[in-house]
Amino acid sequence: MPVGRRRLLSLAAADAQLAGEHYRAAGLLRRAGATGEPRPAPPVRAAVVAARREMGRGRSRVAGQMLTAAAAELWETGAIRRLPTVLALRGWALARAGDLTAAADDAGQALELAALTGDRRAVVHARHTRTLLAVLRGEPAVLGRAPAMVVPLRCDPVGGGLMLLAALAARGPNDLPATAGVAAEFLPDLLECRLVRDRGLSAADLGALRGLTRSAAGPIAASAWRVLGLTTRDGASDCFARAVRLHTTMDLPFDEARVHLSYGERLRRDGDRRAARHQLRTARDAFAGLGATPWRQRAERELTGTDETRxxxxxxxxxxxxxxxxxxxxxxxxxxxxxxxxxxxxxxxxxxxxxxxxxxxxxxxxxxxxxxxxxxxxxx
The missing domain is CATH 1.10.10.10 (Winged helix-like DNA-binding domain superfamily/Winged helix DNA-binding domain)
Structure with missing residues (x-):
């Protein structure tokens, strides 16, 4: 079959799937040839690798731009079998950058196209994005079951890490896993859960946090400094200042707002209400702008404890x-x-x-x- 005709049939199949015409989409894709589709151009594969690297550095907007270019290339060539993964990854990057609406659209399209192409990896990525959005927005179905669940780390380290985040949003973590096996990006969240539950961290946990500040990439190191600021006896201000400095080179508004929330909580606990109010207001305004309702409410509850006006x-x-x-x-x-x-x-x-x-x-x-x-x- 000529490549041009294969491309048109592949694109028609994608359009039909997104329009809800699943039976017709499957037929069009079969006609396009299940194994005859040309492989994505090398620049697309390179863009996906580069985007993953940028996400690891906390540069979510840059990663989103790279994946947008990759998606455009795939649409242009009709190589739709790689589209679900690219869209799912872009959804994650956009969610981390604070664009929740666009992230939800990408996750939905990724799931639809993955159902057509059989891309199981894309399904997992898209579901992770949807879970992250649910945690940020405070959907009861996710937050309601998070505090009492045992996180299934062996089956799904990222999904388990997201439930740790949900437990923190609900402020009620109960059953927690061992440190081993936790995806590195969620290790600070696990240790914060332990801090909330146990009112302190062990020497081993503190050592793990300090190790992350020295060896981990920017987003993980910033989170580690933030949690250290919550638990250390001396030098809390320096810990939070280091976390803020790391965020100057990243596009992670939710994570940055969490730094201000944690610092405000620490200052209020230490009795410095005036300084706490500034940090908590900054966090509240940032969470409100993101649509992160449970986190905004948490900042507002902390503000009430500082005698904040209505x-x-x-x-x-x-x-x-x-x-x-x-x-x-x-x-x-x-x-x-x-x-x-x-x-x-x-x-x-x-x-x-x-x-x-x-x-x-x-x-x-x-x-x-x-x-x-x-x-x-x-x-x-």
């Missing part, structure tokens, strides 16, 4: 996080110094500052100082 708004109409940034910048402090004081990344400070400028109708830091004349020229 509105949580500054008199100027800014959000609390924006107000804190504006208040410090108005004193003449640089972006980098502001970020260091608030344990934010410089890009997060610039993001808040841009919103401050728009809301207050100013276009420079000098004009901002006039909005806070009592602070101009003073150290915050």
């Amino acid at each position: 509105t949580g708004r500054a008199p100027t109409g800014l959000t609390p996080a924006e107000y804190e940034v504006a208040r410090i910048v108005a004193t003449g402090v640089s972006t980098r110094e502001t970020a260091a004081r608030l344990f934010l990344s410089p890009k997060t400070v610039e993001f808040h500052l841009g919103k401050v400028f728009r809301k207050l109708g100013v276009s420079s830091r000098a004009q901002l100082a006039h909005v806070f004349p009592e602070l101009a020229g003073k150290a915050a």
Whole structure:
């Protein structure tokens, strides 16, 4: 069969499957030839490998762009048998980058096409993405069973790790697995579950966390620093600052918000309510922007413990996080110094500052100082 005709039949099969015409799709794919489809071009395979590498570094948006190009190449050539895996991986990358709607679309398409092509690996990847979305959004079917379940690590290390995350969202982990066999990216979550359940970590667990800070990739190291900040007696601020610095080179907004949530929880526990409020407000606003409902609610519960007002708004109409940034910048402090004081990344400070400028109708830091004349020229 000519390659051009095979391509058209393959694309028609994919369209029929996504339209719900499963019987017709299967017939079209059989006509295209179950084994005669040309293999994906080398650039596509290389893009998938590179995207996985970028995800391991925490650069989810870059990975998503690579996988978008790979998907376009597969659609163009009609090589639909590799599409489910590419779409499933892109869904995971987009979910990690905070684009939950697009991630859900990719996971759904991946499952439909995997049912047509028989790609079992893509089914697993797509289900992982859907579970991650359910954990972020707080779907009761997932959170309700997470606290009491024994995580099936041997069968599905990533799926088991996601249930650890669900247990943390529900704040009720009970049965927990041994450290051995846990996917490395979820090891800090497992140790946080143990910390919540047992009110402390063993020397071996602390050693495992410290080992991750030295040897693991950026996302895992940042999570390890975050959990160390929750449990260490001294140097908690340094642990959280290290986690924030690592996030300046990554596109993981949910993970970064968890750093601020954990730091706020630690500060509140240590009695520093004012500093805790800033961290918890930052976390709450980030979770709200992501649609991560249970995590936003958790930040709000912590804020209640700091005597946070109901509105949580500054008199100027800014959000609390924006107000804190504006208040410090108005004193003449640089972006980098502001970020260091608030344990934010410089890009997060610039993001808040841009919103401050728009809301207050100013276009420079000098004009901002006039909005806070009592602070101009003073150290915050």
